Amino acid sequence: MKKLILSLSIIILLLVGGLSACAKVITSTPPPSEQVTPEPETPAPTESETPPSTPPETVPTPAQTQAVSPTLTLSEALVDGLKVTVNGVTLPGTQGATIIRIHWDWGDGLSEDQWFPASHNYETGGLYTVKITSYQSDGLSTMESIMVQAIGEVPTPPSVGVQVVLAELFTGDW
Numbered sequence: 312m313k314k315l316i317l318s319l320s321i322i323i324l325l326l327v328g329g330l331s332a333c334a335k336v337i338t339s340t341p342p343p344s345e346q347v348t349p350e351p352e353t354p355a356p357t358e359s360e361t362p363p364s365t366p367p368e369t370v371p372t373p374a375q376t377q378a379v380s381p382t383l384t385l386s387e388a389l390v391d392g393l394k395v396t397v398n399g400v401t402l403p404g405t406q407g408a409t410i411i412r413i414h415w416d417w418g419d420g421l422s423e424d425q426w427f428p429a430s431h432n433y434e435t436g437g438l439y440t441v442k443i444t445s446y447q448s449d450g451l452s453t454m455e456s457i458m459v460q461a462i463g464e465v466p467t468p469p470s471v472g473v474q475v476v477l478a479e480l481f482t483g484d485w
Contacts, residue, residue, distance in 0.1 A: 379404030380451040385443060388459045393436065395459045398428035401445035408447040416442040418459075436463025 385399040401410050416422040417431045418439035433439065439461060444454040 377405075378408075378449050378451055380453045381408075381410060381445045381447045383443065383445045383453045383455045385455055385457050388441070388457055390460060390462060393433045393461050393463060394430060395433065395439075395441070395461055396428050396430040397441060397443070397457060397459075399443070399455075400427070401453075403447045404451065404453075405447065405449050408449045408451075410445055411448050412446050414444045414446065416444075418442070433461040436461050 381401050381404045383399065383401045385397060389396040389398075397415075401413060403409055412424045413426060413429070414422065414424050415429055415431070417433075418441050419433055421431070429443075431441075437460075439459050440456050441459055442454055442456045444452050446452045
């Protein structure tokens with residue numbers, strides 16, 4: 312009879328109070344006549360034993376992090392006669408690295424280190440290949456190039472020759 316009442320109580324608690332209330336009833340101590348001897352607990356593993364568990368999550372150390380070259384993105388060159396200006400963005404590829412310099416080879420025999428934006432004055436007009444290299448603190452680098460057209464000064468025609476041609480056009484009979 313006690314078992315029937317206990318079973319009905321469990322069903323009612325499941326319906327009304329949910330699973331957590333049922334757990335409280337099940338884990339409560341039964342009357343002395345119905346007590347069951349608990350099974351012995353398994354001892355905690357000693358240091359020499361490895362407990363069964365999931366492997367620990369591995370976090371990469373700086374030595375395990377793969378080094379990545381910097382990124383280098385160039386904007387279209389701005390040309391003002393013989394002066395050329397190039398802008399862009401360079402970012403480190405490896406976490407913790409920094410950009411330490413940007414090297415410019417202007418394609419006319421001159422090179423230098425400059426940050427963005429960088430400008431250069433050419434001696435003569437023409438088509439030049441500018442090579443830009445970004446260096447980061449871990450020794451890695453990236454190079455990009457851009458073609459620029461420096462525009463030299465357009466020579467002005469001699470004024471004497473123009474006057475002579477115009478004078479010849481307007482002389483004569485009409």
